[in-house]
Amino acid sequence: EAGVTQFPSHSVIEKGQTVTLRCDPISGHDNLYWYRRVMGKEIKFLLHFVKESKQDESGMPNNRFLAERTGGTYSTLKVQPAELEDSGVYFCASSPRQGSSPLHFGNGTRLTVT
Amino acid sequence: LAKTTQPISMDSYEGQEVNITCSHNNIATNDYITWYQQFPSQGPRFIIQGYKTKVTNEVASLFIPADRKSSTLSLPRVSLSDTAVYYCLVGDVDSSYKLIFGSGTRLLVRP
Numbered sequence: 258e259a260g261v262t263q264f265p266s267h268s269v270i271e272k273g274q275t276v277t278l279r280c281d282p283i284s285g286h287d288n289l290y291w292y293r294r295v296m297g298k299e300i301k302f303l304l305h306f307v308k309e310s311k312q313d314e315s316g317m318p319n320n321r322f323l324a325e326r327t328g329g330t331y332s333t334l335k336v337q338p339a340e341l342e343d344s345g346v347y348f349c350a351s352s353p354r355q356g357s358s359p360l361h362f363g364n365g366t367r368l369t370v371t
Numbered sequence: 372l373a374k375t376t377q378p379i380s381m382d383s384y385e386g387q388e389v390n391i392t393c394s395h396n397n398i399a400t401n402d403y404i405t406w407y408q409q410f411p412s413q414g415p416r417f418i419i420q421g422y423k424t425k426v427t428n429e430v431a432s433l434f435i436p437a438d439r440k441s442s443t444l445s446l447p448r449v450s451l452s453d454t455a456v457y458y459c460l461v462g463d464v465d466s467s468y469k470l471i472f473g474s475g476t477r478l479l480v481r482p
Binding site for chain 2: 261292299300301302313350359360361362363364365
């Protein structure tokens with residue numbers, strides 16, 4: 258089974274520009290999550306989709322971040338406009354169900370805002 | 372979600388058994404204990420999960436005492452490829468997706 262894939266693996270943009278990160282979850286996984294690790298900090302939860310619906314977006318830092326999951330398959334996370342403090346690694350994860358089901362993480366997108 | 376405390380780093384040698392202990396004094400009745408492993412430039416990878424007593428799978432064992440205020444991840448006969456960061460996480464079933472990662476334990480396995 259293919260794992261969670263994220264694209265791009267790296268992105269370098271200038272402050273004020275827009276970047277869109279993509280995540281393809283494991284096929285059949287209804288639950289999709291975004292996490293991020295900003296420089297020097299711990300990995301933190303951003304939001305959770307169940308199919309195409311946002312279940313919990315309590316971790317989204319501000320309205321410059323927009324996540325979508327049209328059709329309940331892949332998801333995108335757009336940062337517009339990007340700020341320096343948005344630099345970090347953005348992880349996507351998926352799981353077949355909630356509860357005690359473990360999360361399967363992708364390898365992340367390393368975002369650098371200059 | 373309960374806060375966890377783990378050693379920042381540990382050293383070991385190939386072939387040894389490694390035990391990483393995690394404290395979670397405020398664990399709630401519905402909380403599970405989950406361990407993830409992370410290699411550089413990769414996402415966290417699920418290792419093992421338990422609620423009480425002992426759980427064993429093909430890669431590790433998890434020991435949880437009766438009071439559940441701590442847990443120990445046991446890695447038998449480590450190899451160089453087990454060098455990674457290990458995270459202990461605690462959370463209830465309904466919000467277990469909202470993982471709270473601490474600093475983790477950086478394990479270095481030497482030849």
